[in-house]
Amino acid sequence: MTVDQSAVKPALPAPREAGRRRRRRWPYVLLAVLALLAGGVVWQRAHPVVLRAEVDIAASPDQVWAVLTDRAAYPEWNPFIVRASGPLRVGQQVTNVHRIGGKTMVFKPTVLAVEPGHELRWIGRLPVPGVFDGEHSFTLTQTAPGRTHVVQQETFTGIAVPFATGWLHGDTLSGFRAMNSALRDRVESRHP
Numbered sequence: 001m002t003v004d005q006s007a008v009k010p011a012l013p014a015p016r017e018a019g020r021r022r023r024r025r026w027p028y029v030l031l032a033v034l035a036l037l038a039g040g041v042v043w044q045r046a047h048p049v050v051l052r053a054e055v056d057i058a059a060s061p062d063q064v065w066a067v068l069t070d071r072a073a074y075p076e077w078n079p080f081i082v083r084a085s086g087p088l089r090v091g092q093q094v095t096n097v098h099r100i101g102g103k104t105m106v107f108k109p110t111v112l113a114v115e116p117g118h119e120l121r122w123i124g125r126l127p128v129p130g131v132f133d134g135e136h137s138f139t140l141t142q143t144a145p146g147r148t149h150v151v152q153q154e155t156f157t158g159i160a161v162p163f164a165t166g167w168l169h170g171d172t173l174s175g176f177r178a179m180n181s182a183l184r185d186r187v188e189s190r191h192p
Contacts (some may be wrong), residue, residue, distance in 0.1 A: 101171035
């Protein structure tokens with residue numbers, strides 16, 4: 001038995017049908033990309049990068065607080081936040097000019113907590129939340145009469161944070177330590 005080869009034609013999709021198939025795929029690709037991004041955000045929120053620097057100061061929490069919140073004097077002593085302005089009131093935006101690794105950067109965080117003699121906390125974000133957020137805090141604890149333990153800490157979350165961990169643990173943490181040392185020196189020179 002012989003088959004007439006001229007009668008057998010390969011099945012090719014019509015040009016319109018092939019275009020429709022390609023157009024039907026893009027929603028699935030978009031959903032896959034969105035799912036990956038959402039998964040990255042969830043994973044990063046569960047695994048934040050936390051920077052912490054501590055210092056003991058021979059002064060009361062109120063004396064430390066007075067220097068910490070005198071932001072107009074930062075250019076005189078602060079090597080990390082070299083200028084700061086704006087009201088330290090919950091919900092208000094402040095402006096902080098940081099010197100990090102020899103570069104100057106401007107941040108405009110929103111104040112979350114102001115508890116005189118105890119805690120100052122704010123959060124800074126890029127215009128799109130969840131990309132690179134940093135919640136910064138100063139916590140003051142009296143350890144003995146005339147002695148205060150200061151913890152400066154920042155918790156970073158967002159999908160871009162894993163790409164900046166080297167920079168954060170290097171330059172940014174060094175800035176925290178330098179500020180803590182300068183804060184101690186400033187307070188103790190004013191209250192020997």
